[in-house]
Amino acid sequence: MNGGLRQLWASVADHDRRLGWVMLGPAIVYIVAFIGVPFVLAVLLSFSNATVGNPTIHHFVGLHNFIEVIHQPQFLTGLENSLLVTFVTLAVLLVLATIEVELLARPFRFKRLVQTLLILPWAMPVALAAIAWLWLLDSQFSPLDWIFRQIHVLGPGGIFGPSMHFYYLGRTGLALASIIALNVWRMLPLAVIIVLAGRLSIPQELFDQAEIDGAGLFRTLFRITIPALTPVLIVAVLFTGLLVFGDMAIVNLLTSGGPGNSTQVLPYWAFLQGINGGDLGAGAAVALFLLPVLLAVAVFALHFAYRSRED
Amino acid sequence: MARILRTGSFYLGLFLCSLFAIFPGIWMVISIFKKSSDLYSTGHNPFLYHPGPTLSHAIYLFTQTHFPTFVLNSAIIGGCVVGITILLAVPAAYALARLTGHWGERSGMVLFLVYLIPPSLLFLPMYQLVSFLGLANTIWGLAIVYPTITVPFCTWLLLGFFRSVPRELDEAAMIDGCSRFRAFLRIVLPLTLPGIAACIVFAFSLQLSDYIYAATFVTSSSAMTISFGVPTELIRGDVFFWQGLMAADAVVSIPLMLAYGLLFDKLVAGFQSAETAAAGG
Numbered sequence: 001m002n003g004g005l006r007q008l009w010a011s012v013a014d015h016d017r018r019l020g021w022v023m024l025g026p027a028i029v030y031i032v033a034f035i036g037v038p039f040v041l042a043v044l045l046s047f048s049n050a051t052v053g054n055p056t057i058h059h060f061v062g063l064h065n066f067i068e069v070i071h072q073p074q075f076l077t078g079l080e081n082s083l084l085v086t087f088v089t090l091a092v093l094l095v096l097a098t099i100e101v102e103l104l105a106r107p108f109r110f111k112r113l114v115q116t117l118l119i120l121p122w123a124m125p126v127a128l129a130a131i132a133w134l135w136l137l138d139s140q141f142s143p144l145d146w147i148f149r150q151i152h153v154l155g156p157g158g159i160f161g162p163s164m165h166f167y168y169l170g171r172t173g174l175a176l177a178s179i180i181a182l183n184v185w186r187m188l189p190l191a192v193i194i195v196l197a198g199r200l201s202i203p204q205e206l207f208d209q210a211e212i213d214g215a216g217l218f219r220t221l222f223r224i225t226i227p228a229l230t231p232v233l234i235v236a237v238l239f240t241g242l243l244v245f246g247d248m249a250i251v252n253l254l255t256s257g258g259p260g261n262s263t264q265v266l267p268y269w270a271f272l273q274g275i276n277g278g279d280l281g282a283g284a285a286v287a288l289f290l291l292p293v294l295l296a297v298a299v300f301a302l303h304f305a306y307r308s309r310e311d
Numbered sequence: 312m313a314r315i316l317r318t319g320s321f322y323l324g325l326f327l328c329s330l331f332a333i334f335p336g337i338w339m340v341i342s343i344f345k346k347s348s349d350l351y352s353t354g355h356n357p358f359l360y361h362p363g364p365t366l367s368h369a370i371y372l373f374t375q376t377h378f379p380t381f382v383l384n385s386a387i388i389g390g391c392v393v394g395i396t397i398l399l400a401v402p403a404a405y406a407l408a409r410l411t412g413h414w415g416e417r418s419g420m421v422l423f424l425v426y427l428i429p430p431s432l433l434f435l436p437m438y439q440l441v442s443f444l445g446l447a448n449t450i451w452g453l454a455i456v457y458p459t460i461t462v463p464f465c466t467w468l469l470l471g472f473f474r475s476v477p478r479e480l481d482e483a484a485m486i487d488g489c490s491r492f493r494a495f496l497r498i499v500l501p502l503t504l505p506g507i508a509a510c511i512v513f514a515f516s517l518q519l520s521d522y523i524y525a526a527t528f529v530t531s532s533s534a535m536t537i538s539f540g541v542p543t544e545l546i547r548g549d550v551f552f553w554q555g556l557m558a559a560d561a562v563v564s565i566p567l568m569l570a571y572g573l574l575f576d577k578l579v580a581g582f583q584s585a586e587t588a589a590a591g592g
Contacts (some may be wrong), residue, residue: 020411287435
């Protein structure tokens, strides 16, 4: 390599770095200003006595907000429900996503149509999905209740009769189950897409070999498919889990935390405290409890995903 | 026999999955056209019409409510968010994939973590920030905040697309005398158009899906988005305009479903390349 060429390469490399910062700069400035700054403010806010009426941070009140919110019974219910809803949703999602991916990994007629139908729950904005379910689970006019009456689960002589209605959102257990069902419904398409991407990357030879060896459907599933899918299943859990954990729209619109405060979740409680209650400090303190859980899940899942890739 | 059983259970599985996904949608669409006397009676089959269907509630939604305003607001905000997202994310992703070296290659995880910071953690300081900028209770406040959701995610997604383009292509163009930036515009960008298209759909639907920021910043009908306006304005206390609510739901959801359906394979491909990139970086 002669000197002129080397000089040319060096100048290009130099240029690259400069161009790199120019192209990256705007995104970094935006992310620092609108995610970095609020992130720091979120922490500062939780130690301050700021309110909606007086939103600037003037006085720091130490751990006052945290001590106050921990002593609220709604906070503990919210924490418990947030964890319960997230874990149960993820458990159901993993099973359903694995099954659905196995179905979609095969060619069949009208695949496009089926894919379009399957993706509906995720395409719907979450608030609109919650409204659709609110009507689906209506205490008086739920079509599910009508179906259950037809098959004699409800109504006179039914297993859960003689009541004509389940009152899905009126009882704590059923209301939580409804919130979980809506979360599963909404997140399943996203989980399926992530897992399907991983499933299609598994070399076909592995399956051919298993078939030659005479391995059955379940043997292939548990010996080949699921181990190979572990990294993407973790990515799916990470994605959907954090979306479920951080969501407040479903609880807000479906149950408003009721009956009583029995279906309260952390993000909605933070919203009620901070915006409806006007106490920004207390709201920020509640919201900050999302942080350690989110970080723990993210670090654990990413670490695990990378490690199992290397094996 | 075993083969028939297997095929049968395959199609049964597909049918049950599809039914689970669209059942609330079926009920939604049926409800739009029901007369109130029909909707609020428990005797007969709720999936049929007695008496026949009506369009009056759908017409009411578009003529007597603020729904058209919400649609317009969401479209304007969506346009801004998509524009900001593409302008910020496309160059950033290319820079990270090609220009910033080792540091850039490891940025995928950082971007992912930024995307994972949930709005429910940031909405209160964001309220302060938007108030400070004087944009509270306006659609511009939302338009400037929503890219916080879309930019990290779209950059992460595009990173996979840019990495799947062989480096030799832009290097060959540069040897032919193109500058680095020209090689990016002329050679790499056209090859990543599917990724950019996916980002546009994602950015638009992610901003459409937001509820918490709109609920935090906005109080007047004139600045409400679809996601916040529909549940807030069309439910008054205990009075639910169910047919109107379902019509609003369907008008927004069905086009989104078709767009996502068309992009299904592209989305899978996007995650495939992103996953490969994650494994490599």
